[in-house]
Amino acid sequence: DPLMLLRVWEGGMSFHGGLLGVMFAIWWFGRKVDRTFWQIADFVAPLVPVGLGAGRIGNFINGELWGKPTDLPWGMVFRTAPDALARHPSQLYQFALEGVLFFIILWWFSSKPRPRMAVSGLFLMCYGIFRFLVEFVRQPDPQLGYLAFDWLTMGQVLSFPMILAGAGLIVFAYRRNAE
Numbered sequence: 646d647p648l649m650l651l652r653v654w655e656g657g658m659s660f661h662g663g664l665l666g667v668m669f670a671i672w673w674f675g676r677k678v679d680r681t682f683w684q685i686a687d688f689v690a691p692l693v694p695v696g697l698g699a700g701r702i703g704n705f706i707n708g709e710l711w712g713k714p715t716d717l718p719w720g721m722v723f724r725t726a727p728d729a730l731a732r733h734p735s736q737l738y739q740f741a742l743e744g745v746l747f748f749i750i751l752w753w754f755s756s757k758p759r760p761r762m763a764v765s766g767l768f769l770m771c772y773g774i775f776r777f778l779v780e781f782v783r784q785p786d787p788q789l790g791y792l793a794f795d796w797l798t799m800g801q802v803l804s805f806p807m808i809l810a811g812a813g814l815i816v817f818a819y820r821r822n823a824e
Contacts, residue, residue, distance in 0.1 A: 659800075659803070660697075660772075660776070668682075668686075671685045671686055671689070681761075683761045683762050683765060684761070686764075686765040686768075687755070687759075687761060687762065687763070687764040687765050690751055690755070690764050690765050690767075690768040691748070691751040691752050691754075691755045691764065691768075693751075693768065694743060694744050694745075694747035694748035694751060695744070695748060697739075697743045697744055697747065697772075698740050698743065698744020698745060698747075698748070699744070701736045701737070701739045701740040701743060701744060702736070702740055702744075704736040704739075705734065705736035705737055705740070707725075708723045708724055708725035708726075709725060709736075710735065710736055710783065710784075711723045711725070711726055711732045711733070711734070711735060711736070711783075711784055712732045712733025712734065712735035712738075712782045712783050712784060713732060713733055713735075713782055713783065713784055714728075714730040714731065714732055715731055715732060715733045715782070716731065717731075717733070719734065720732055720733065720734075721734045732784070733782040733783070735779055735782050735783040735784075738779050738782065739775070739776075739779050742775040742778070742779065743772065743775050743776070743779075746775075747771055747772065747775060750767070750771055751764065751767060751768060751771070754767055759818070760818040760819055760821065760822035761818060761822075762814045762815075762817065762818035762821075763814070763815050763818040763819065765811075765814060766810075766811045766812070766813070766814030766815035766817075766818060767811065767815060768811065769807045769808070769810050769811030769814065770807070770808050770810075770811025770812050770815065771811070772804075772807060772811075773804040773805065773806075773807030773808035773811060774804075774808055776800055776801075776804040776807075777800075777801050777804040777805065777808065780798045780800040780801045780804070781796065783798070783800070785798045785799070785800075786798070786799060786800075
């Protein structure tokens with residue numbers, strides 16, 4: 646049912662779906678201001694982790710997207726969880742990785758001249774890696790659960806192509822620049 650993608654009232658937008666919408670908006674805006682998609686994407690990419698980090702703090706405050714149960718000393722009990730178990734504060738892990746560390750990496754990388762597409766490639770690759778890793782301690786979406794092996798989540802399935810695409814863009818950018 647391809648129209649399912651448009652029914653945001655039945656589930657909301659994940660990062661991956663939002664990324665597709667932003668890519669379309671960048672392409673459309675680029676046409677209006679006579680800039681290429683990659684010029685705009687490389688410029689915007691280092692700023693995105695600030696918004697991602699703020700969103701993860703919002704997830705934490707709202708008590709949503711919590712992690713799996715844990716016995717680690719920093720486990721937290723979320724009132725919105727279906728039980729009173731201490732859980733990984735996965736929103737804070739994501740804030741640290743997708744917000745703080747991601748911003749530092751992209752800001753450092755983009756502070757020197759790089760071939761066109763390299764910054765966007767690093768963005769895709771890093772986000773995919775960070776999200777893939779945090780999914781190991783995050784509670785899977787209740788409507789989906791684990792897709793395979795009692796550990797593979799939809800977030801990981803959607804992040805893996807981002808890792809590959811990001812690495813591919815970086816390789817392509819540097820090879821094209823070397824010619």
